[in-house]
Amino acid sequence: MDERTALRALAVDLPGAGDDAAVVGAQVVTTDMLHESTDFPAGTTRYTAGWRAVGASLSDVAAMGAAATAAVAAYGAPALDEDELRAFVGGARDVCESVGAEYVGGDLDTHDEFTVATTALGDVSDDGAVLRSGASSGEVVCVTGALGRSAAGLRAFEAGDVERGNDLFRFPPRVASGVAVAPHATAMMDSSDGLARSLHQLAEASDCGFDVSWDSLPVHDAVADYAGGDGDEREMAAYFGEDFELVFTVPESDLSAVRASAPVPVTVVGEVTAEGIVADGEPVPDEGYTHASNG
Amino acid sequence: MDERTALRALAVDLPGAGDDAAVVGAQVVTTDMLHESTDFPAGTTRYTAGWRAVGASLSDVAAMGAAATAAVAAYGAPALDEDELRAFVGGARDVCESVGAEYVGGDLDTHDEFTVATTALGDVSDDGAVLRSGASSGEVVCVTGALGRSAAGLRAFEAGDVERGNDLFRFPPRVASGVAVAPHATAMMDSSDGLARSLHQLAEASDCGFDVSWDSLPVHDAVADYAGGDGDEREMAAYFGEDFELVFTVPESDLSAVRASAPVPVTVVGEVTAEGIVADGEPVPDEGYTHASNG
Incomplete structure (x- = not known):
């Protein structure tokens, strides 16, 4: 099991x-x-x-x-x-x-x-905790910061660049962003299982789907230093996981307020749909880092 | 270390x-x-x-x-x-x-x-948390329940009496007693390192001593089933540790109120002194289960 x-x-x-x-x-x-x-x-x-x-x-x-x-x-x-x-x-x-x-x-x-x-x-804020279960079709799905930092960090360690590996592994927890986003977000989780798996988990909890665009993903600068090519960049940014960015859904009308209050860049990576998880029209496999991080 | x-x-x-x-x-x-x-x-x-x-x-x-x-x-x-x-x-x-x-x-x-x-x-109660550091000379030192339960449980496991071992290992945490004692206790900790070591730790934190009587110790019924003799009973009850009773100090004048409110028996095992930790006139060695359980 x-x-x-x-x-x-x-x-x-x-x-x-x-x-x-x-x-x-x-x-x-x-x-x-x-x-x-x-x-x-x-x-x-x-x-x-x-x-x-x-x-x-x-x-x-x-x-x-x-x-x-x-x-x-x-x-x-x-x-x-x-x-x-x-x-x-x-x-x-x-x-x-x-x-x-x-x-x-x-x-x-x-x-x-x-x-x-x-x-x-x-x-918890006065508005209550943000669960994984509140996303609705028509909203947008966003991520904070940039993805792939931990994948790059692991590659750095593997390449013997221990100082860079340690630096990349000391990620900034997005607490201030979470608090800023909370009044607007309808569903949220962190990307510790990878973006792909996060989307699957949000979809399961919210009974919805997602339509994302690979090109819209914010990719950490360090990924390019270690990736073997475009496919590998996607693997590192979307599937590897062990990243600690926030993945959340909001009504599009709240986006400007979210961006005004969040201390880090917020990127729209796609929208919430009725069902199915696709990127650029292709199904996104439920793959990533299989570990457990629930409370 | x-x-x-x-x-x-x-x-x-x-x-x-x-x-x-x-x-x-x-x-x-x-x-x-x-x-x-x-x-x-x-x-x-x-x-x-x-x-x-x-x-x-x-x-x-x-x-x-x-x-x-x-x-x-x-x-x-x-x-x-x-x-x-x-x-x-x-x-x-x-x-x-x-x-x-x-x-x-x-x-x-x-x-x-x-x-x-x-x-x-x-x-925490309105009176604040009870620390290890508040004991004063002249107060009495008490324990809840009975000591030696875990030592007996370990012996039961060793003797192949697995059901008894499991039963003894499922100790009742003294939460209700702790809450009842809190308004009166000047210092408190649990006996997870053994009574002897608990006394040393309370003495160090409170800058005091203790004078206890071995005969006053409340010993768990199961200890007699596994002990090899009087010295062994003391070893199991006072030194072995891994027990989860409360060890606390109170002014003697509060004893009746403590006993009226605590849901389990409270036994006076000695008194707080200015310095030194003795039992029946002999120094009590700082021995017991060396592990860490602080917050």
Whole structure:
């Protein structure tokens, strides 16, 4: 059973599951477990790991349109080296500070493999949390920032460009954008499973379709440095995932307000349709990074 | 560097660390990572693992005198078996329900070793969170319930009595007791590192000492079934740890009010002194289960 199938099975037991974070009263809470063999390529510093692991949970808070307030992390490693630990905490604290949240500590565990579990909390806006389920036909679908950053980062690590890899892996969680977009967005999630899979998940939750244009995708500058060609650029920007941009739907009439309030560029990549997920007239396969990031 | 030394090093970076949970506004938040080789003996069911892992975090909330509100868990295992996963969620949900909290989901991760990271949230009472640092000479030191339950559970597993082991491992988190005791307690933590180590930690945080009597210790009924003699009973009840009772200090004049409001027996095990930690006139070594459970 892969993680998606397992999550579907769990949805029977946990009706609240299925969004990027769980809503508890006026708060959201989300947790993520990352570990060395799948999430931190050789060369990833502990500072980057702390930033990225906590950032992934902050991104889930952002995807609910909530203001991140606090995060904790449980840190497991074969040896509890003080320098590594302090570097990790430094990254965790700095990514929290970058979004106005507080890093308040965690747990330590001696563990065969470097493993991190992070949890972030956020305050829901007065308009309520933005779920995956509210998109309607005729709206536009947008993304914040640029896609492909993590794919490029992984290629950088693979090419031995460790400094660039670390830099690209320390992504900015889109908390301020999520809060800015929340009053307008009808559905939202982050792109951690890749844009293609995000569209499938939004479509499933909202019972809608999407018609997007590949050429409209905002692609991160670093992608061109590592891509093998156009097809590869698309793979990196639309399918690879592990990116932490926001994918959301809004009525077209709200676009100017969204762009005026969001602190990063917002790009329209397509529109919401009644059914089917197509790009330039061709079906978009439900492929990408299969992991689980719901609250 | 062991976990305690690492935690001390971290305290420089995280001044808020060092209690069972971190205080964030009017809430507390705490996280714990547990894994198979150290925390779940052979025979532990996934239901028990879910109960115990989430229960450990709820216990940290209780130790702050806060009312537990919600918990999440990140679940990592080599294979995501549906029955195991649902059993785990069942245990997590039931332990939350037992203390009036909501289990709101989590994350899944394919991981070489069965690993669980849990996070619990709680609302602080109007009197504020109960820290480890408020004990004063002349007060009494108390424990809830009975000590040695987990030590007996481990022995049960070792003896092949898997049903008893599972039963003993599903401890009741003392959330209601923590809330009842909070208006009176001057310092509090849970006994997850063992009573002896708890006394040392309370003494360090409060700058005080303790004078306890071994005979006064409330010992769990199951201890006698597995102990090899009096010395072994003390080892199981006072040093082994992994128990989740509350250890707290109160002015003696508050004792009757504490006992009237707490839903479980409260036993006075000694008094707060100016310095030194002694039992029956002998120094109590700072020994027990060395792990980390601070927020």
